[in-house]
Amino acid sequence: MSGRAPRTRPWRDVPAWELWLLGGIVLVALLLRVWNLGQNLPLVYNIDESARFVPDAAGFFHQRLGYRELVNPPGMMGLLGIVDQVWFRPQGMSPSEALAKDPGQAYLLGRVVVALVSVAAIPVLHAAARRLVGRTAALVASGLLAVAFLPVAYSRVALADGPTLLFVAMGLLAAAWLLQDDPARRRGLILAGIAVGLAAGFKYNAGIVVLAPIAALVLRTGTTGWPHAIRRGVLMGVVAIVAFVVSNPYVFIDPHEVWRAIQYQADWSGSGRYVGEPMTNGFAFYTWAAGWGVGWAPLVAAVIGSALLAWRRWRIAVVLLPLVAGYLLVMGPQDRFFARWLLPIVPVLAIAAGFAVSELVGLLRRGVAVRNPAAASDEDDATLAPARRREAGPADRGRPLRIALATLLAVGLGAQSFAHSAHTAHVVGRDDTRTIARGWMEDHIPPKAGVVVESMSPGAWTPTFDGAHAFYSLTRWSIYHTIPAVQRRDRKEHPQLRIKAGFSSWVRILYPELIDEFERYGYCWVVTGSYQAGRAGRTPGLVPEAGRYYRELTRRADLVWQVSPFSPDAGPKRLPYGPTAAPVKYQIDRQATTYELAYERPGPMVSVYRLRGGRCAAPDPVVPNAPWG
Numbered sequence: 001m002s003g004r005a006p007r008t009r010p011w012r013d014v015p016a017w018e019l020w021l022l023g024g025i026v027l028v029a030l031l032l033r034v035w036n037l038g039q040n041l042p043l044v045y046n047i048d049e050s051a052r053f054v055p056d057a058a059g060f061f062h063q064r065l066g067y068r069e070l071v072n073p074p075g076m077m078g079l080l081g082i083v084d085q086v087w088f089r090p091q092g093m094s095p096s097e098a099l100a101k102d103p104g105q106a107y108l109l110g111r112v113v114v115a116l117v118s119v120a121a122i123p124v125l126h127a128a129a130r131r132l133v134g135r136t137a138a139l140v141a142s143g144l145l146a147v148a149f150l151p152v153a154y155s156r157v158a159l160a161d162g163p164t165l166l167f168v169a170m171g172l173l174a175a176a177w178l179l180q181d182d183p184a185r186r187r188g189l190i191l192a193g194i195a196v197g198l199a200a201g202f203k204y205n206a207g208i209v210v211l212a213p214i215a216a217l218v219l220r221t222g223t224t225g226w227p228h229a230i231r232r233g234v235l236m237g238v239v240a241i242v243a244f245v246v247s248n249p250y251v252f253i254d255p256h257e258v259w260r261a262i263q264y265q266a267d268w269s270g271s272g273r274y275v276g277e278p279m280t281n282g283f284a285f286y287t288w289a290a291g292w293g294v295g296w297a298p299l300v301a302a303v304i305g306s307a308l309l310a311w312r313r314w315r316i317a318v319v320l321l322p323l324v325a326g327y328l329l330v331m332g333p334q335d336r337f338f339a340r341w342l343l344p345i346v347p348v349l350a351i352a353a354g355f356a357v358s359e360l361v362g363l364l365r366r367g368v369a370v371r372n373p374a375a376a377s378d379e380d381d382a383t384l385a386p387a388r389r390r391e392a393g394p395a396d397r398g399r400p401l402r403i404a405l406a407t408l409l410a411v412g413l414g415a416q417s418f419a420h421s422a423h424t425a426h427v428v429g430r431d432d433t434r435t436i437a438r439g440w441m442e443d444h445i446p447p448k449a450g451v452v453v454e455s456m457s458p459g460a461w462t463p464t465f466d467g468a469h470a471f472y473s474l475t476r477w478s479i480y481h482t483i484p485a486v487q488r489r490d491r492k493e494h495p496q497l498r499i500k501a502g503f504s505s506w507v508r509i510l511y512p513e514l515i516d517e518f519e520r521y522g523y524c525w526v527v528t529g530s531y532q533a534g535r536a537g538r539t540p541g542l543v544p545e546a547g548r549y550y551r552e553l554t555r556r557a558d559l560v561w562q563v564s565p566f567s568p569d570a571g572p573k574r575l576p577y578g579p580t581a582a583p584v585k586y587q588i589d590r591q592a593t594t595y596e597l598a599y600e601r602p603g604p605m606v607s608v609y610r611l612r613g614g615r616c617a618a619p620d621p622v623v624p625n626a627p628w629g
Helices: 016-034 047-051 053-058 075-091 095-101 103-133 135-147 149-153 161-180 187-202 204-219 226-247 255-269 282-312 314-331 339-366 386-391 399-427 433-444 484-490 514-521 530-538 544-556 588-592
Strands: 450-453 525-529 557-563 606-611
Touching: 016 103, 016 135, 016 149, 016 399, 047 053, 053 075, 053 095, 053 103, 075 095, 075 103, 075 187, 095 103, 103 135, 103 161, 103 314, 103 339, 135 149, 135 282, 135 339, 135 399, 149 282, 149 339, 149 399, 161 187, 161 204, 161 314, 161 339, 187 204, 187 226, 204 226, 204 314, 204 339, 282 314, 282 339, 282 399, 282 588, 314 339, 339 399, 339 588, 433 525, 433 557, 433 606, 450 514, 514 544, 514 606, 525 530, 525 544, 530 544, 530 588, 544 557, 544 606
Parallel strands: 450 525
Antiparallel strands: 525 606, 557 606
16 A cells, blocks of 8 residues: 555546546535525524634634634634635625624525535545555545434534544545655645644544644554654655645634634533533543444444454554544543534544445455456555556446445435435425524513523524614513622522523522512513433433422423424324423433434424412513513
């Protein structure tokens, strides 16, 4: 595998049928990513998408980012900022004006950019895998990346996770070039530096891809020597630094804030278990996440393929497998973990799974070696020179069987993910339960009434007094956040009151006596969502007071309305459901991506309760007498 590949034009030696097949795979990937891409706009229910890249991109060239924005490196913000300028300036609007006047268009543009950049990773991964492990493995790996649930789901929202796959694939292609090119060629070094710099500039942890080109350089030292490898490594490092600075200019503009952001992210990842996540071991979690996020069959195939790489292609194994091992060693010991953090190693898992399929199919090819040694040559090895492939002679009679077997295995590996990816792309086109709940509340809850709405979406979800949607305006109801007088009085007895009631901390602020305060001050409508109550029900030991709060709520309030995103056939028939119960158990990643086939529409299960005591006993609308802070 260390032989020198001839200098040829890209794709020159790729047969037309393979290019057509790759084109079909790319088309399927694109369709899965753009189907219902404008779901529920202008409302953006993914809290990270709402708060981060699109809003930051709108002001990227005239507003300075702080450390909280730089917790996510600004590469994606810069890319979207450039696209916004090109798209909105001819319309006579600045990106900031466009975001305020037409947020739906701004977010849709961001999603389109993410989908296109993410799909671009597929042909790049094919090129890398073809050089490293052959044609069959490359096509299988491309197919898996096209349909795997996590890559599809995070290519449908304007976040940096999906596009990062492109830079990881570029890093793997660069490693293949470094391993196989003439030592005098520099394309591998340049591409490796660009890939590493941009990967880190879009997602800090994706910089782990640097291990692949470094391994390739080390493997070539037998022929080039260590001084040559060190010089090339230095050049690669310089290019990587330049690419990183281009994608993250704040390294020079405000290095203190960048370091502060990285430290904040590290501290947050190690700041204790995340409420609602029952798993406590990161290695077990990422194994489980790969099982549904990529597929159980591909995961098993990837494990087998990794073992076969170590046995039959140890040099390729040295390039690929340390990337997976190193990434898990860094991410696994953290206190908090999320399925999308697995994405930087998904391309390697896809290649390993593809190699397992290639080796299984190869058993048939090697089985004819006695009858026809020429036909049994390694015709699938894309690194063979064209002359050697011509010398292999005519195809043997077993080739149709091998093609059929490879196709069957590839379809089988991708079936689980394709079913979930297609189902999700379909159902998210329907109204979100929060949109439905908003409409019900407008019809049934009087304006200015006191409402406790659990954190289940960005604040823009709340309509204005006239029922319209606006980003920066007074809301239709008096929404409970905190009551300053209660905070001052009870913060010693209930430390929860010191916590800001954000999305990730809402259930931590709850305790049963809050019901008394709601009734006393006139917050008579309580809207719960399974994104919060479900977390308390899944990990009751972490928030015992929240469990008591929900039990007290159901005892002292009437359930007046409920909407579920799940099929009536899903789960036990216990309608209406309690706030901490749902047909499908809560899991933050699977619910945020609408993974379960039980979903009929996106969103949490939303329940509306009406308190009966205190000021809430009056039949007329009650206006809270406590301003919220």
